[in-house]
Amino acid sequence: MDVDFLHKMVEEACSMGASYADIRLQELEASGISVKNGSMEEASVSRRRGVGVRVLLEGAWGFSSTEVVREEEVRRAVANALKMAKTSLGARRRKAGLAEVPIRRVSLSSKVAENPVHVDPGEKAGLVLELEKLMRSRSPAVKDTHAFYGDVLDRRVFVSSEGGEVVVEKTRVRFAAYVVASENGALSPAYEAVGGVKGFELMRGEEPYKAAESAAERAVRLLKARTPKGGLAVAVLDNKLLALIVHEAFGHCAEADLVLSGDVLTGKLGQRVASELVTIVDDPGPEHAYGWTPYDDEGVEGRKVVIVEEGILKGYMHSRETAAEMGAEPTGNARAQDYSFAPIVRMRNTYMEPGDWKPEEIIAETREGYYLKGALGGQADTNGEFMFAVQEAWRIERGELTEAYRGVAVSGSALEVLSSVDAVGRDFKIGFPGTCGKGQAAPVDGGGPHIRCRIMVGGAR
Amino acid sequence: MSLVEEVARYALKLGAEEAFAALSRARVYRAEIESDEIARVSSAVVERLSIAVIKDRRIATATVNDVDRDTAMRCAERAYRLALAVKPNENWRGLPEPKPLPAVEGLFDRRIELLGAEEVVDMAKHLLDAAREVSGKVSLVSAGVEAAVAETEVFSTAGAHGLQRTTTFGANAIAVAKEAGVVGSFSFASDASRSLDVDVEQIAQEAASKALESLRLKPAPTFKGTLLLDRDFAAEVFLSLAQAYSGYNVWSGSSPLAGKLNEQVSSELLTVVDDGTLPGGLRSSSFDGEGSPTLRKTVIERGTLRTYINNTFTARLLGMQPTGNADDLLSVAPSNTVVQAGDMSLEEMVGGVERGLFVSRFSGMIRFQDGVISGTAKQAFYVERGERKYPVGECMVSCNLYDLIRNISGLGREQWRTSYGVYTPVVRAENVTFVGKA
Incomplete structure (x- = not known):
């Protein structure tokens, strides 16, 4: 679909009464290979495209999306978005506004050494079969294996009635290894994933092999834990x-x-919310991180947000709407899962800055406690309470790792836990791809160093 | 000839031995609330075609949206080319033979089809007002009302053909209460139905009331005692259990229920039915993801495991019959999970507890492979000597899924519909470990 037509549509929306309009045209091309228990399970390809139209009418938002990308349907979506805005006019107490931003006309693509679209599917399948075989080869105790490879080419065209035109093309690649080990009636699951805004070169490196081995070895190691x-x-x-x-x-x-x-962070700007050793950042980069977002879905150039600096709350992440409401600068954090969703405030790549401890020193100088490694997901509330499942735990006694545990979960209040941090490692690592859910799925990344804190540890038999 | 039939037959002409095509179309109206405000109103048109082709046991699927005849045929060509490139699935034994499909009642409500965006917004306003009326201390962090009309058609070159029109109406609310600088826990409430019988005001009131209860929490003690699972927590537990009786997980060796057919696996109080034909059921349909007829089957009968749930692929691997539980040609999924209600009132269930916790929401992991249940109790009440004493915060719940179902000591007499497709009473179980801060 022609970009000029999109410009024409946002102008048409404004001529029909909208004070602002934007259109996002998105095209997604994805492929996946799934191998389970030694057998090629399935290969898939998909092509999706759609258009999302957002209009602001007298301070009320209307949104409409369609997967039928033809001019008459897009025109209908524009009319629908206006109709949606009109239906909510009387229901809003506060009028939505938009903070001013520089208007951009830019086009950029992620840097990819080997475009996965051009890799033969048979080669992809062969590699995933090899990785799955590697998992099974680690031990006879490995009973259930699943290796999954996925790539996606995501092209987004943003056009606004302010004259903005931003085209961002990203390629993401991901590999996940899932293992269940079993012995004498005991079962132990483990999971590892690698990925990023990268091409197929990711799959030709060591990372997928290390992930496959690591998942298999952990599942077996924890059988007796x-x-x-x-x-x-x-x-x-x-x-x-x-x-x-x-x-x-x-x-x-x-x-x-x-x-x-x-x-829990409302009204706390400038206040201490964590130990002075803690600095937390949300970053549109680095370029190969899974949550790379150089421009958000409002066409705003992403900037680094220092959320906490040496324990003091310094800033929030914003969309244009929240920035207008709070008198702040937009930060490029408005992201939409795809064309069928309106953008909302989302993180990108969020991490803690490193400190000056060597990780091994942190453990060596811990008299009594736990070394907690990896995560299997969890949940958190806006009061900062959280619960996460831990992949692997070790008992620390007099600075040494003495016994492995499994089925471990941690919980607590984020502010209390971050305030208890008394050691931050110098080993900074980012590259833990994930999909964040907040009503919409968004690829995100994060990381940081090793830290020491006080936390609630729970287990189960 | 319908488009799904045409595209599947085209795949055969290309050289495929078998093909299965599915076309879904939907129209959705949605009103979203954020921070006590109708944040946006949206409409969406969804149109998607997928085709799975099989050649020499090589299985490939292609999906496309924005469907017309030309894109559909190109989609089949892509699937076929992919099938030629990949490796065979050695376990594949062919598409299922067609069978008569059951008529399932209550999946389409014309009143939902006739709803316009204005009505959906009105309902969102009612939801918002109802939450405000409960207390000024409560905010709706997010909430939504959604009305959808969908049509799905499937065709298999083995001869199966199904066409289903459905409607869904759903609402949800996430509330939080604030008082004197204290922010309580999230509280959730939701409901969904094939009919226009969801009470949006009740959802708002429930979320708001639970949010208020999460203020002034007391720390819980550490003890071993009774766990009372409210419907949403119980639904999560039974969804995890459904993974354990999924034929694929049984075959692959990741389910502890493997080899336990006709053995006692839970308390005799527990009967679980997987019912794809449940009238008005959220996961009801006359056919499953491979075009086979859905069925009603008792999976656990008074504590005894009677069957696993299967599609044709896993049924053949296990030497069993398919049960209408195909998510697609290779994957298995539960339909409606119906837990038979018991005979106890909520008062009787609480009254019999010496020391325990009544938990409305659980934030944590429930893992079917090793049975680990570990997480934090939310909107939870401490119960002692038959009385609800006080709401508790930061209490971890630890037990094992398979012990939990063996230790069920009571089921409520009222069965609740949840938005997860699980229909369950309140469940009471013994010997659960609670780790609190008191």
């Missing part, structure tokens, strides 16, 4: 678990739409 006695404990968290806590338990609370609804 016990679960720990629960309670508040000193814990050293690895980069991956820290990434999840920083994102889920803390980061969401710094999203301005949730701040406006009254979360």
Whole structure:
């Protein structure tokens, strides 16, 4: 569909009464290979495209999307969006507005060494079969294996009635390894994933092999592990678990739409919310991170947001609407899952800055506690309370790792946990691809160093 | 000839041995609330075609939207080219033979089809007002009302053909309460139905009331005792259990229920039915994801495991019959999970508890592979000597799924519809570990 036609449509929306209009045209081309238990399960390809139209009419939003990308249907979507806005006119108490931003006309693509679209599907399948075989080869105790490869080419064209035109093309590649080990009636699951805004070169490197081996070895290693006695404990968290806590338990609370609804960080700008060792950032880059967002879905150039600096709350993440409401600068955090959703405030790549401890020193100088590694997902509330499942836990006694545990979960209040941080490692790592859910799915990344804190540890038999 | 039939037959002409095509179309109206405000109203048109082709046991699927005849045929060509390129699935034994499809009642409500965006917005306003009326301390973080009309048609070159029109109306609310700088926990309430019988005001009131209860939380003690699972928590537990009786997980060795057919796996109080034909059921349909007829089957009968749920692929792997549970040609999914209600009132269930926790929401993991249930209780009440004492915060719940169902000591007499497609009473189970901060 011609970009000039999109410009014409936003002008038409404004001529029909909208004070602002934007259109997002998106095309997605994806492929996936799934291998389970030694057998090629399925290969898939998909092509999707659609258009989302957003209009602002007397301070009320209307949104309409269609998967039928023909001129008459897009024109109908524009009319529908206006109709939607009119239906909510009387229902709004506050009028929505938009903070001013520089209007951009830009086109950019992620840097990819090997475009996965051009890789023969047979070669992709062969590689995934090899990785799955590697998982099974680690031990006879490995019983259930699933290796999955997926790539997606995501092209988004944003056009606004202010004259903005932003085209961003991203290629993402992801590999996931899932293993269940079983022995004498005991079952132990493990999971690893690698990915990024990268091409097929990711699959030709060591990372997928390490992920496959790591998942298989952990599943087997934890077969005989016990679960720990629960309670508040000193814990050293690895980069991956820290990434999840920083994102889920803390980061969401710094999203301005949730701040406006009254979360645990509302009204706390300039106040201490964490230990002085803690600095937390949400970043549109680095370029190959899974959540790379150089421009958001409002056509706003992404900028780095320092959320917490040395323990002090410094800023929130914004869309144009929340920035207008709070008198702040837009940060490029308005993201939409796809054309069928309107953009909302989302994180991108969120991490804790490194400190000066060597990770091994943190463990060596811990008399009694746990070393908690990896995460299997979890949940958090806007009051900062969280719960996460941990992949693997080790008992620390007099600075040494003594016993492995499984079935471990951690919980607590993000502010309390971050305030208890007394050691931050120098080992910075980012590259834990994930899909964040907030009513819409968004690819995100995160990371940080090893840290030590106090956290509630729970287990299960 | 319908488009799905035409595209599947075209795949055969290309050289495929078998093909299965599905076309879905939907129209959705949605009103979204954020921060106590109708944030946006939207309409969406969805149109998607997928085709799976099989050649020498090589299975490939292609999906496309914005469907017309030309894009549909190109989609089939892409699937066929992919099938030629990949490796065979050695376990594949062919598409199922066609069978008569059941008539399933209550899946389409003309009143939902006739709803316009204005009516959906009106209902969102009612939801918002109802939450405000509960207390000024409560905010709706997000909420929504959605009305959808959908049509799905499937065709298999083995001869199966199905066409289904459905409607869905759903509403949800996430509320939080604030008082004197204290922010409570999220509270959720939701409901969904094939009919226009969802009470949006009740959803708002429930979310708001639970949010208020989460203020002034007391720390819970650490103890072993009774767990009372409110409907949403129970639904999560039974959805996880459904993965354990999924034929694929049984065959692959990741389910502890493998090899336990006709054995006692739970308390005799528990009967679980997987029913794809449930009138008005959220996961009801006359056919499943491979075009086979859906069925009603008792999976656990008074504690005894009677069957696994299967599509044709997994049924053949296990030497069983398909049960109408194909998510697609290779994957299995539960339909409506119906947990038979018991005979106890909520008062009787609470009254019999020496020491326990009544949990409305659970934030944590429920893992069917090893049975680990570990997480935090939300909107939870401490119960002692038959009385609800006080709401508790930061309490971890730890137990094992398979122990939990063995230790069920009571089921409520009222069966609740949840938006997960699980129909369940309140469940009471013993010997659960609670780790609190008191």
